[in-house]
Structure formats: C-alpha cells, structure tokens
Amino acid sequence: QKEVEQDPGPLSVPEGAIVSLNCTYSNSAFQYFMWYRQYSRKGPELLMYTYSSGNKEDGRFTAQVDKSSKYISLFIRDSQPSDSATYLCAMSPNSGGYQKVTFGTGTKLQVIP
C-alpha cells in the first residue's frame, strides 16, 4: 500500500464549478500537508501549505486536513479554464526542520469553458 493515495482522474468539470480534490494517507507521522499545481511541461508550484488539522483559505482555494481520518482535500471555488492542470498532494513529518516529502501521484483536472 502506498503511503499517499490520490485518484489520478482525469476530472472534468464545467467552468464555475466547485472542484474537490482529495488524498488519503497511512503514515501518522505526517504533520505538514501541501498542494501543488503542475501545468503541462512545467515544474510544480506550491499552492497551499498547512500544518496539522484544520482549514486554510487562500483566494479561491481552500485546503482541509482531517488527521483523524488521514484525509486531506483541496477545494477550488469558481473554477476557471486556467485551473486546468495536474494537482499533487504532498506530506512530510514534523521534526522542527525539513524532512522527507512524499507525494501523491496527482489528479489531472480539466475545466471546460
């Protein structure tokens, strides 16, 4: 079993829809949770970064962490065609510094105009 599981999609939604992207994980040591967006033929870019459980909002993006269920989500409100990309979740343990980072395989999102 992989430490981080993510549905590869593809996920197609109409413009303006609310998108929900999810990951599950098995390692209880994970404390930092990240979401990345990767456009085709580009490097990933960090979208959201959260520590431990709870919600974090940044514009149209909301990251949610439920440590009791080992489940994280990224919500995109009012989705736009420019949001079409692959979204990767990532996690790392808390050691007071940086440690190994484990990624999900990514979900490909297409927002249809």
Added chain:
Amino acid sequence: EAQVTQNPRYLITVTGKKLTVTCSQNMNHEYMSWYRQDPGLGLRQIYYSMNVEVTDKGDVPEGYKVSRKEKRNFPLILESPSPNQTSLYFCASSFRRGGQETQYFGPGTRLLVL
C-alpha cells in the same frame, strides 16, 4: 528574480557514462531537494539537503549521489546511469519561517539513458 536553474535541460546518454545535473538557487534557501517524475508514479524524492554539508536520502536514492558544498548549489550525480533512470528530474529549494513556506522548483531536466 528568484529562480532555480537546472542544467542541462535535456540529456541523452548511454548506460554507464557518469553524468552530473546541476541545480542552483539565488534565494539563499537552506533546504534543497531532488525529485524524479515518472508517469503513473508521480514525484518521488531522491535526496534532500537541510543545509551545507547536510544531506539525506529520500524515497528513491539508489543510483544517485548528491553533494552540498555551497548553499546555492545542489548537484545530482549519476555515477553509472542505467535505463531505469530515464526520467524527468526536478530540483527545488524551500524556505520555511513562521508557518509560511516559500518554495521554487526548477524547470526540469529530461534524461534519456540508452
């Protein structure tokens, strides 16, 4: 301009011929990392470095070496490349303070080992 640069961007080589992929960042970040990306497997961490002379293995370190002699540079060395190291490689640097993280990825190096 804040950036992470990688060289070369594209490389075709043969099995066993040692190669180095360079990575350099201009942001004075302490943390740097190397990843490979393969279809269906996503991004997997190869090595990471928390500061000069401090490196550690990620999930897939076999067949790779790294060094961190200067803060800005973090080269990835393949001593004897094999076809299963054909992949897209990304270098990244990060800075984390007060609950905020800033991170930059390089543009990627596409490697083909024949």
